[in-house]
Amino acid sequence: MDVPRTEPADSRRVNHRHADVVVVGAGIFGAAIAITLARQNRSVFLLERSLKEPDRIVGELLQPGGVQALEALGLGACLDGIDSIPVRGYEVYYHGQAVTIPYPADNSPRCTSLPGKPEGRSFHHGRFVRKLRESAAREPNITLVETLVTGLIAAENTDQVLGVKSLTKGEPDYFFAPLSVVADGYKSKFRAEASRTVESRSKFWALELEDAVLPSPGFGHVLLGSFSPVLLYQIGTRETRALINVPEGLEDAKPGNGGVPNYIKHRVLPNLPASIRPTFAASLEKGRLRCMPNSFLPAAPNRTPGLIVAGDALNMRHPLTGGGMTVALNDVVLLGELLHPSRTPDFEKVDQVLQRLTVFHWRRKRYTLVINVLAQALYSLFAADDYYLAVLRQGCFEYFKRGGICVDGPAGLLGGITKKPFALVYHFFAVAFFSIWILFLSSPIWRLPITLVESVVVLLRACWVLFPYIAFELAG
Numbered sequence: 001m002d003v004p005r006t007e008p009a010d011s012r013r014v015n016h017r018h019a020d021v022v023v024v025g026a027g028i029f030g031a032a033i034a035i036t037l038a039r040q041n042r043s044v045f046l047l048e049r050s051l052k053e054p055d056r057i058v059g060e061l062l063q064p065g066g067v068q069a070l071e072a073l074g075l076g077a078c079l080d081g082i083d084s085i086p087v088r089g090y091e092v093y094y095h096g097q098a099v100t101i102p103y104p105a106d107n108s109p110r111c112t113s114l115p116g117k118p119e120g121r122s123f124h125h126g127r128f129v130r131k132l133r134e135s136a137a138r139e140p141n142i143t144l145v146e147t148l149v150t151g152l153i154a155a156e157n158t159d160q161v162l163g164v165k166s167l168t169k170g171e172p173d174y175f176f177a178p179l180s181v182v183a184d185g186y187k188s189k190f191r192a193e194a195s196r197t198v199e200s201r202s203k204f205w206a207l208e209l210e211d212a213v214l215p216s217p218g219f220g221h222v223l224l225g226s227f228s229p230v231l232l233y234q235i236g237t238r239e240t241r242a243l244i245n246v247p248e249g250l251e252d253a254k255p256g257n258g259g260v261p262n263y264i265k266h267r268v269l270p271n272l273p274a275s276i277r278p279t280f281a282a283s284l285e286k287g288r289l290r291c292m293p294n295s296f297l298p299a300a301p302n303r304t305p306g307l308i309v310a311g312d313a314l315n316m317r318h319p320l321t322g323g324g325m326t327v328a329l330n331d332v333v334l335l336g337e338l339l340h341p342s343r344t345p346d347f348e349k350v351d352q353v354l355q356r357l358t359v360f361h362w363r364r365k366r367y368t369l370v371i372n373v374l375a376q377a378l379y380s381l382f383a384a385d386d387y388y389l390a391v392l393r394q395g396c397f398e399y400f401k402r403g404g405i406c407v408d409g410p411a412g413l414l415g416g417i418t419k420k421p422f423a424l425v426y427h428f429f430a431v432a433f434f435s436i437w438i439l440f441l442s443s444p445i446w447r448l449p450i451t452l453v454e455s456v457v458v459l460l461r462a463c464w465v466l467f468p469y470i471a472f473e474l475a476g
Contacts (some may be wrong), residue, residue, distance in 0.1 A: 023044060027311065032075065033310070063326045085237075088218045334364055367416065395439075439458065
């Protein structure tokens with residue numbers, strides 16, 4: 001579309017539906033990248049199907065690494081006025097025993113709000129998104145439009161994307177830009193353009209508890225035992241989120257055995273901390289269960305001219321460790337640096353933009369490898385249903401109980417503070433060897449030959465858990 005570049009940007013957006021960037025999806029990533037580019041004096045369309053406050057059961061815990069990224073973007077104020085709760089780490093329960101895993105001290109220059117005391121935040125997802133959208137709406141370089149995007153607009157005889165088509169109030173509408181950013185979430189319509197297949201092996205079933213008494217306020221709670229993992233964390237002064245992981249095909253949760261509510265009532269509820277049970281039971285009795293698939297999606301390079309697929313449309317990991325928003329906001333920080341006018345002055349030069357996106361694909365792995373692999377590996381251990389993974393799970397809990405570096409290291413990785421893949425590999429195999437040591441200590445002498453064989457299998461299972469996910473991350 002030929003639009004005079006001398007015409008003011010706001011006029012081009014109004015009169016010609018033309019901007020420098022079209023962003024599809026005003027969620028966490030979409031709103032943040034729109035604001036970031038607008039503050040670089042780019043003209044931006046931010047398109048969203050519904051501008052009503054979202055109501056989701058995930059995306060409610062922002063790790064310290066995500067808080068740091070939000071502050072780096074100048075959007076830290078979006079955590080204010082939404083009744084967000086400071087999170088200082090995790091409390092892990094294993095068969096009734098508890099161990100505290102606080103976030104380690106961080107005195108780096110990144111930690112601007114609370115030097116030495118990194119905090120995460122938990123909140124109602126929709127309130128946080130609303131604040132981001134309000135910030136976007138205040139930017140003079142952004143036009144925020146409620147519209148249903150139905151497809152991409154491509155140049156004739158080429159795959160270059162020129163913009164998007166949509167329905168605005170039921171009428172056909174078109175938005176043009178040399179760069180389109182698609183961040184339309186885990187159900188993305190445009191994922192086929194630049195991504196792999198989504199895998200889901202379980203669902204999170206959610207309850208919202210009112211006035212629940214958590215054993216350790218200010219900490220996320222991870223409950224492990226003879227049931228699939230359960231997460232508990234406050235999302236407001238009076239509200240606590242309970243997420244119950246239910247693997248696909250779980251026998252106890254099948255309709256013939258009473259379904260998911262019956263599984264939660266008879267297998268999960270009796271194993272919760274006593275202070276939680278009354279409010280948990282009351283919420284379950286009211287039938288407030290909601291569910292969402294736990295998805296895994298390795299990122300693929302963006303290779304379509306004029307198009308960036310990002311956010312959950314590009315990359316997902318199991319939400320057990322709450323790393324999704326941290327990845328998204330760090331992606332915005334990195335992409336904002338690479339697309340800054342000082343490095344990429346003109347989005348019309350698609351080859352230059354594609355070159356920046358190649359750099360983005362590889363450089364983001366410095367933090368995504370840790371967060372993504374850790375989420376998948378811990379889920380494999382915590383939801384283990386075989387003997388050898390159960391040995392590793394027991395060893396993991398005992399490792400945490402040792403304190404010191406055995407807590408600070410994993411907590412730094414969980415919190416998105418430590419972005420060192422080798423630290424992840426070190427602690428994972430430290431857990432594996434510690435698990436084997438515990439196995440030897442708990443086995444009688446006469447069982448030594450069997451224990452030696454089991455130890456080898458435990459180590460092989462550890463490799464099988466970790467290395468495939470590292471391979472997914474490193475695949476081009």
